[in-house]
Amino acid sequence: MRSKQVKVLGLTVLILLSVGAYAATTYQTYSGGSTLQTDSGLSVTLQDDSQVESGNPFDSSDAVTLRGIQFEAAGDAEITLTDNSTAWTNVSNIGAGQNEITVRPAHKPVVRVEDGIQSVSITDDISVSNDGRTEIIVDASSSGNLTVDTDGQGAVAVDAQDGSSIDEGTVQPDGTVRFDIPAGTHRIDLQSAPSTLFVFKESQPSELISGNAELRIRFFTEGSEKVIEKTVTDGTADLSEIPSDQRFVVTVKSDNTDYAYRRIVVDSLSEQQDVYLLNTANTTSVDVEFKLTDYTGAYPGSETTLYIEKPITKDYDNDGAAETRYRTILGDNFGSTGQFPATLAQQERYRLRLVNGPNQRVLGSYTAARSEVERITIQDIDLERQVIAAATTTTNTTTVNGQRQLTIRYLDNGTSTSRISVTVHERNNPNATVYADTVTNSPVQNYSVYQIPIENDTSYAVNWEIHRDGERRTRTQLIGGSGFDLQIPLDSEWLGTFGFMLIAFFAALAGRQTHHIIGVTVVAMAGILMWLQAVTIAPPLWWIAALIAAGGYLAQKQRGGY
Known part of the structure; x- marks a missing residue:
């Protein structure tokens, strides 16, 4: 009995304590x-x-x-x-x-x-x-x-x-x-801040170089230039004294006989921890001197950096999946002479990119065929433009030796753009991508890409994603595939709407005496817009409409109604 009373008392106390705690x-x-x-x-x-x-x-x-x-x-x-x-x-x-x-x-x-x-x-x-x-x-x-x-x-x-x-x-x-x-x-x-530079072979980009190589690292700290020398051991060099967000230039010492002399600009260890050296003992190389001529004033040699990049495919993340990324192979300022010497692997394809502060131009691909002087000429071009909230996207096509080439450009007259992404693909096949790039060097003001090869009779869509003033905006520009280098400066939705409105306009002209003629005209107009790829109509449906229009026209003609 006492045990039961104790249990009841304990339960009562517990309830009271709980109520007290809640209160x-x-x-x-x-x-x-x-x-x-x-x-x-x-x-x-x-x-x-x-x-x-x-x-x-x-x-x-x-x-x-x-x-x-x-x-x-x-x-x-x-x-x-x-x-x-x-x-x-x-x-x-x-x-x-x-x-x-x-x-x-x-x-x-x-x-x-x-x-x-x-x-x-x-x-x-x-x-x-x-x-x-x-x-x-x-x-x-x-x-x-x-x-x-x-x-x-x-x-x-x-x-x-x-x-x-x-x-x-x-x-x-x-x-x-x-x-x-x-x-x-x-x-x-x-x-964590990276502090190791990995040095690979350009010819075998997944393999670190063997033996030792002497590197000279040049960077700016506290307003003055500092130069340090590092010995690469088993393909790595310790750069712990360089801040991971610091831009620096790596040069291979000229007295090293195994690897070609190169100047390699690295924007920061956080963005690129790998550089690639060319072993001239087992790789055929060519010496190219790039000379810059700028008519725009936006790319003076003393302030402009040339990036020579190469698409390198390998497993960057050690996850078992290979991926392709553009990596800087060589690069540095042109200097007051406007010249930059480069030793490149023969018949290898590279990409050239110019950067001067917020201005950036991707000059397209370059194949190192022979030792030569390669002139880079920058001049303004007149392009079709679309406005994205005080910034413009532009496209232009040219034909060189029978090959159609596309030029795209983004221009922000202010400093409000933090990131842009651009993709060029076949209009009706988003998976058929011919060019894709993302730029995050905030602010992005002038981004240009030249000589993107495209098929002569295929239409393309240029998709832009713009991060500006904290907002994400998109824009699509269409490149016609009619063979006349037709550029259509309208968003795809507006273009389709305009095409169908044009068809409806001609259809509205039909009257009792002219309906058979207007029917043929509407079908013909729809066919032209399909050919220009301004509207999308299934070809079987167009042929059915054409047969109906032709039949109506012939029937009216037999009745003598025109």
């Missing part, structure tokens, strides 16, 4: 749009109706805690708490132009934001590892600073979509890492 934690509801302001001037707004623990939410004169997140700022600033789930914490409408805002989620790393950053989303699993995951999403109207707690581990902010480096962070005394984030929307993966 001790009470909540009050804030409606969406409610704003709490600290004495320092930090305003925190709740986007949605929220239950907040009762009591004083202000931890100090400059900090307030809402829904498990502490917000802190030393002066005037504003921020909106959009959501705080287990997986993600989202804040928006950030105004940190005057004072930095610290965001401390209960179970996620601390972040600090200032200047042009407008919104931040933080995942619950941020780690400095090369896993390609999106860990932080940042939207910035202009450049701003993002600081993340990484427990003192250095990191590089990498674009999780294309793998390009956004910024190598600076480790702060408190163990956080500070990043400079450019304008735009960025899906960020924090990765």
Whole structure:
């Protein structure tokens, strides 16, 4: 009996304690749009109706805690708490132009934001590892600073979509890492900073060079040029003293007899950790001197870099699947003479690309057939244009020795474009791609590609994806396949609409006395538009319509009705 009483008493106490605990934690509801302001001037707004623990939410004169997140700022600033789930914490409408805002989620790393950053989303699993995951999403109207707690581990902010480096962070005394984030929307993966340069054979791009080679590395630090020498051992060189987001130039010392002398520009170790040397002992090579002549003023030799790139197919990620990427084989500034010497493998195809700040031109393919002087001439061309919010996309076709060639160009007169992607494919077969490229060297202002070979009697679609002012926009331009190098400066949807409107217009002209003539005219017009590939009509249906129109015409003629 006593045992039963003890059990009842214990259960009663447990219930009372539970009720007491529930009563001790009470909540009050804030409606969406409610704003709490600290004495320092930090305003925190709740986007949605929220239950907040009762009591004083202000931890100090400059900090307030809402829904498990502490917000802190030393002066005037504003921020909106959009959501705080287990997986993600989202804040928006950030105004940190005057004072930095610290965001401390209960179970996620601390972040600090200032200047042009407008919104931040933080995942619950941020780690400095090369896993390609999106860990932080940042939207910035202009450049701003993002600081993340990484427990003192250095990191590089990498674009999780294309793998390009956004910024190598600076480790702060408190163990956080500070990043400079450019304008735009960025899906960020924090990765460890690479420090090893891998040196491969150009003729066998999956094999590291054997033996030793002497490299000279030239880069700029703190406003002055610095040169270091490195010995490549078993195909690798340690470049830990060079920041991973630092542009540098590698040269093979001229007294090395196994490999051709080369100057190789590398934009950063974060973007390219591999270089390729040419062994002249077992590979036939040619010496080409590229000479630059610029009539536009946009590519002066002393400021313009020539990238000689090669499509290299191999397993880059060690996942068992080979893929093709353009890798820089040689490159550097032309210099005041406008000349760049290059030793290339004979009969190998390369791609030439010019870059001067935001201006970029892809000059097309070049096959190194013999030792020669190759002249690169830059001049303005008149192209059909389409406007994408104060920027233009242009296309043009020419025929050289019976081969049709396509030129495409993107021009932004401002500095608002952070990324462009372009794909050229057969109009009715998106899988038949003849050219594809993505450029992320923000800002992108002038991007041009020349001499893309296309079939004479095939129509093509040029698809643009433009990331400008934080927005993603698309545009399609059509290249006709009539054999007359017809360029149609209309989006595919507008072109199809215009074609059918033209057919409808002719059909509307039909009257009692002219319907048989108009019927033939409409079918003929539809056939011409099909031939120009402005509209898509199944050929069997067109032939049926043609037979009906011809039959009506002949019947009317026999009746003498015209």
